[in-house]
Amino acid sequence: MKTQPFGLIRNRKALVGVAIIAFILLVAIAAPLLTPYDPGARVGRPHQAPSLAHWLGTTRIGQDVFTRLIYGARTSLAVGFGAGLLITLVGTALGILAGYRGGKADEVISFFTNMVLVVPNLPLLLVLAAFIGQASPWVIALILGGTSWAWGARVTRAETLSVKQKDYVKSAEMMGEPRWRIMTFEIFPNLISIVGINFIGSVIFAIITQATLEFLGLGDPKVVSWGTMLYAAQKASALSVGAWWDILTPCFALAFLGIGLSLLNFAVDEIANPRLRTGNRLGRWSALIRSGEGRL
Amino acid sequence: MAFLLRRLCFYLAAFLAAATINFFLPRLMPGDPVQIMFSSAGAELPPESLQALKLTFGFVDGPLWQQYLTYLGSIFSGDLGRSIKYFPLPVTTVLGNALIWTVGLMGTATIVSFTLGTFLGILAAWRRGSLFDVIVSVGAIFATSVPAVVTSLIVVFFFGFTLNWFPTGYAADPALDPAFTLQYLGSVLYHGILPMLTLCTVLTGGFAVTMRNNMINLLGEDYIIMARAKGLSDSHVMLWYAARNALLPTVSSLAIAIGTILGGSLVTEVVFNYPGLGNILYQAILARDYPVIQGQLLIMTATMLVANFIVDVSYVLLDPRLKRA
Numbered sequence: 001m002k003t004q005p006f007g008l009i010r011n012r013k014a015l016v017g018v019a020i021i022a023f024i025l026l027v028a029i030a031a032p033l034l035t036p037y038d039p040g041a042r043v044g045r046p047h048q049a050p051s052l053a054h055w056l057g058t059t060r061i062g063q064d065v066f067t068r069l070i071y072g073a074r075t076s077l078a079v080g081f082g083a084g085l086l087i088t089l090v091g092t093a094l095g096i097l098a099g100y101r102g103g104k105a106d107e108v109i110s111f112f113t114n115m116v117l118v119v120p121n122l123p124l125l126l127v128l129a130a131f132i133g134q135a136s137p138w139v140i141a142l143i144l145g146g147t148s149w150a151w152g153a154r155v156t157r158a159e160t161l162s163v164k165q166k167d168y169v170k171s172a173e174m175m176g177e178p179r180w181r182i183m184t185f186e187i188f189p190n191l192i193s194i195v196g197i198n199f200i201g202s203v204i205f206a207i208i209t210q211a212t213l214e215f216l217g218l219g220d221p222k223v224v225s226w227g228t229m230l231y232a233a234q235k236a237s238a239l240s241v242g243a244w245w246d247i248l249t250p251c252f253a254l255a256f257l258g259i260g261l262s263l264l265n266f267a268v269d270e271i272a273n274p275r276l277r278t279g280n281r282l283g284r285w286s287a288l289i290r291s292g293e294g295r296l
Numbered sequence: 297m298a299f300l301l302r303r304l305c306f307y308l309a310a311f312l313a314a315a316t317i318n319f320f321l322p323r324l325m326p327g328d329p330v331q332i333m334f335s336s337a338g339a340e341l342p343p344e345s346l347q348a349l350k351l352t353f354g355f356v357d358g359p360l361w362q363q364y365l366t367y368l369g370s371i372f373s374g375d376l377g378r379s380i381k382y383f384p385l386p387v388t389t390v391l392g393n394a395l396i397w398t399v400g401l402m403g404t405a406t407i408v409s410f411t412l413g414t415f416l417g418i419l420a421a422w423r424r425g426s427l428f429d430v431i432v433s434v435g436a437i438f439a440t441s442v443p444a445v446v447t448s449l450i451v452v453f454f455f456g457f458t459l460n461w462f463p464t465g466y467a468a469d470p471a472l473d474p475a476f477t478l479q480y481l482g483s484v485l486y487h488g489i490l491p492m493l494t495l496c497t498v499l500t501g502g503f504a505v506t507m508r509n510n511m512i513n514l515l516g517e518d519y520i521i522m523a524r525a526k527g528l529s530d531s532h533v534m535l536w537y538a539a540r541n542a543l544l545p546t547v548s549s550l551a552i553a554i555g556t557i558l559g560g561s562l563v564t565e566v567v568f569n570y571p572g573l574g575n576i577l578y579q580a581i582l583a584r585d586y587p588v589i590q591g592q593l594l595i596m597t598a599t600m601l602v603a604n605f606i607v608d609v610s611y612v613l614l615d616p617r618l619k620r621a
Contacts, residue, residue, distance in 0.1 A: 013437075117552060118310045118604055122559030123577075123596040124317070130581060130589045131321045151552070208443040212563055215445050217581050230445060234567075239449070239457050240464075251449050255442040262441030266433075 014267035020260025024253075028073035037064040039071040039224045047236075047243040057245035059229075060236035065249050068224055072250065075225035076257070079137045079210045084203030086145030088152060091202075092195050095156025096183050100164055109153065116150035125209065129218035136220050140210050148205060152198040159194050163187050193268060200265040204258060211254055226250040303608050307601040312368075314597040318590045319367050322353050330355060348384070352377025352587045376591040381583040387591035390576060395595060397467050398572035401488065402561045405495035406550075413500040414546060417507025418539045422530075424512060433508070436501030444560035448494045448567035455490055462490045465569035491561075491568045498560050499553070506549045510542035544615055551607040554600055 027034065037043045042062040043054075050057045056065040098109035128143050129135045135143070163169065164187065172186050188195075213219055214227025217235075221228055229250040238246035322330075330350050350356075354367030370377075376387035420432040439447075456464035468474070468483040514520065515538060523537045565574030573592060580588035 114306065115310045115313055117555075118307065118597075118600060119314050120555045120558045120593075120596045120600045122555070122562060123593045124314070126577065126581070127318070127321065127589055127593045130584070130586065131325065204441060208445075211443055212445055212559070215563070216566065216578055230449070234449075239453055242457075244453060244457075247449055248453065251446040254446050255450075258441035258443060258446075259438055262437045266437055 013263045013270075017260045017263030017265075017267060020256060021264065024073055024257055024260070025077065027070050028077055031067075031070040031074065034070055035064065035067040037067040039063065039068045040222075043067075047238075047241065047246065049243075050245055056249050057243070059232060059246050060238070060243070065229075065245055068229055069226075069249055069253055072225045072229055073253065075137050075223060076207055076210065076227070076254075079141045079225070080203045080207035080257075082138075083141035083144040083148075083206035083210070084199055086141065087148050087202035087206065088195060088199040090145060091149035091152025091198060092156050092188070092191070094149065094153040096160050096187055096191070098153070099157040099160025100179070100183050100187060106157075110157070113150045113153045113157075116147065117154070121148060122209070122212065125213060126216065126218065129213055134220045135213070135218060137210065137223055137225060140213060140219065141206065144206050144209060148202065148209075152202065155194060155198065156191060159191050160187055163190050166190075193271065196268050197265060200261055200268065204261045204265070207254070207257060207261075211250075226254055299612065300605075300608060303605065307605065311594075311597055311601060314593055315368060315371055316364075318593060319354060319364055321590075322586070348378045349380065349587065352387075353590075371594065376594065377587040379580075379585055379588050381580065381585040381588070387587050390588060391573060391591055391595050394571060394573045394576045395599070397570060398561055398565065398574065399599065401491055401495070401565070401570065401572060402557055404488075405492055405499060405561070406554075406557055408492070409496045409499035410503050410550060412496070413503025414507045414539075414543070416500070416504040417509075417546075418511060418534065418542075420504065421508045421511030421515065421542075422534050422538075424515075429508075432504055436505045439497050439501035440505070442498075444494070444498045444563045445567070447498050448491075448564045451490055451494045451497070452567055455493075463487050464490075467571050487570075491564050491570055494564050494568075495557070495560055499557060502553060502556075503546065503550075507539075507542060507546050510545050511538055514538050514542050544611070547607060547611055547614060551604050554603045554607075558596055558600060 040063065043064050044058040044062045046058065046060050046062045048054055048058040048062075054064050054066065056069065058064060059068070094109050094113070098106040098113075124147055125143060128147070129140070132139055132143075169182060169186050172182050177186070210219075210225070211227035211230060214223075214225060215230040215234065217231055219225070219228050219231065221231065227250075230247065233243070233247040233250070236243070236246070238244070330346065330353065351370070354363045354370070356363055356366050358366075374388060376391070379385050379387050379390050382390055416432050416436075420429040423429055452464055455461050463469075463486065467487050468480060469487070474480060520533060520537055523533045528537075561572065562574030562577060564570070565572040566578045569575060573596070576588065577592050579585075580592070
C-alpha cells in the first residue's frame with residue numbers, strides 16, 4: 001500500500017480547493033454581517049496599522065481594509081465566474097461546431113481561433129479597456145468573454161474530433177438525429193471533463209486579468225474589488241510608506257483564491273486523464289468531484 | 297520550408313487583424329474621437345499636434361477604405377504617430393527604447409524558466425509519485441495560480457522593502473551613464489534580479505507541469521520498454537527516449553505561453569518601475585495617451601509573432617518529420 005499516501009494527497013487537492021472556494025464564497029455572501037463598516041466610507045485615520053477596531057488596518061484615505069476585502073470578494077468572484085462562464089460557452093460552442101461540422105465551418109473557426117491565440121491577450125484587453133474608459137466589472141467580464149475563448153475552442157475541437165468517431169455518434173447519425181441534437185446530447189456530455197477544466201481555467205484567468213486591468217488603472221476606481229484595492233494601494237505608494245497591510249491584503253486574497261481554483265482544476269484534470277494520477281485508486285473525494293462535474 | 301512560409305503568411309494576417317482593431321476602435325467612439333482623446337489626455341498642445349493625432353489614426357479626407365489604406369500604409373512604413381504625453385516624440389521612439397528592456401527581461405526569464413521547468417518536469421515524471429514529484433507538482437500549482445501582480449508585489453515587499461537586499465526600481469543605477477562598462481552591466485544585472493526572480497517564479501511551474509504530463513503520457517509507450525529491455529541506463533532512457541519526444545508538445549505549449557509571459561512582464565515592470573514597455577504603457581494609461589496605448593498593441597503583437605516564429609523554427613529543427621514534409 002505504498003501509493004496510499006499519495007492517493008490521499010490527490011484527494012486532498014480537490015478537497016482543499018473546494019473548501020477554499022466555499023470559504024471565500026461564504027465570506028463574500030455574509031459580508032454585511034461580518035463588518036460594521038461601509039466599504040466606501042472613511043471610518044478611520046489614514047494608513048492605520050491593523051488593530052482591534054480595524055482588523056486589517058485602513059487605506060490611504062481611511063477606509064477599512066477588511067471591509068473592502070470581503071466586499072471586494074463579491075466583485076472578484078462575480079466577474080470571475082461570469083466571465084469564466086461566458087468564455088467557456090463561446091469556446092465550447094465554437095469548438096464542437098468546428099470539430100463536428102468540419103469543412104468550411106472548421107476552416108473559418110480554426111483560422112480565427114489561431115489568430116486570436118497569436119494576438120497577445122493583455123495588450124489587446126488594455127487597448128479595448130482604454131477606449132471604453134473606466135470599465136465597470138461587467139464590461140470587463142464581457143470583453144474577457146469576447147477575447148479569451150480561443151484556447152478552449154482549440155482544445156474542445158481536438159477532443160470533438162476523437163469523440164465523433166465513436167460508434168454511438170455514428171449510430172445516432174444513421175438514425176437520422178438532427179445535427180444540433182448530436183452536438184448537444186451525444187458529443188457535449190462526453191466532453192464534460194474538458195469543459196470543466198476549461199471553465200475553472202477560465203475563471204482563474206478572468207479573476208487574474210480583471211485584477212491586472214484594474215491594477216493598471218483601467219477599471220472604475222469607485223468599484224470595490226481586489227483589483228481596485230491593489231490600484232489604490234499602489235497609487236498611494238503603500239509599500240514605500242510602510243503600509244504593507246494595504247497592499248498585501250488583496251495580494252494574499254487573490255493568491256488564496258487562485259490556489260483554491262487551481263487545486264480543483266488539477267484534481268479534475270487527473271480524473272479526466274487517469275495516467276496523470278499519482279495513485280491508482282479513485283478516492284472518495286474525486287468521486288465526489290466527478291459526480292459534481294456537470295455543475296462545475 | 298513550405299511550413300514556415302505558411303506560418304509567415306498567417307502571422308501577416310494576424311498582424312493585419314491587430315491593425316484593423318486599432319483602426320476601428322477610435323471610430324466606434326461617439327462624437328469626434330480625436331477631440332475626446334485630446335481632451336481626456338488633459339494636454340495643452342499646439343494645433344499641429346491635433347493634426348498629428350488625426351494622421352496617427354488615419355483621419356484623412358476620403359472614404360473609409362481610403363482612410364484604412366492610409367492607416368495601414370503609415371503603419372507598414374513604421375510610423376505609429378506621435379505620443380500625446382511626450383509630444384512631439386514619435387510613438388516608435390518612445391516604445392522602441394522600452395522594448396529593448398522588455399525583450400531582454402522576457403527573453404532571459406523565458407530561457408531560464410523553460411530550462412529549469414523542463415528539467416524539473418522530466419525528473420518529476422520519471423519518479424512519479426515520489427516525494428520529489430509531489431513537491432514539484434504542488435509547488436507548481438501554487439506558483440502558477442498566483443497572479444503575476446501578486447507575486448511581484450510580494451517579492452518587491454519582501455526582498456526590496458523589508459530585507460533591502462535589492463533595488464526596488466529602475467533598470468540600472470540612474471547615476472551611471474549607459475555604456476558597455478563592467479560597472480554599468482553589473483548594475484543592470486543587480487537591478488534585474490528581482491523582476492527576473494518574479495517572472496521565473498510565475499513561469500517555471502507551468503513548464504514543469506506541461507513537461508511532466510507529456511512525459512507521463514509517453515512512459516507507457518513500447519519504445520520506452522524496448523529501450524529498457526536493451527539494457528540502456530536509466531538516465532539514457534529518460535533523456536534520449538522519453539524526454540526527447542515529450543519536448544515537442546512542450547515547445548508548442550511555449551508558443552501559447554508567450555502571451556502570458558508578455559502580460560506577466562508588463563505587470564512586473566510596473567511594480568518594479570522597470571523602464572520597459574509595461575511601465576511606459578502604465579504611464580500612457582494614466583495620461584490617456586491613446587497613440588502609445590495603440591502602438592503597444594502593434595509592437596507587442598509583432599514581438600509575439602516573432603517569438604512564435606522562433607518557436608516554429610525550433611519545432612522544425614526538433615521534429616525531423618517536418619523537414620521532409
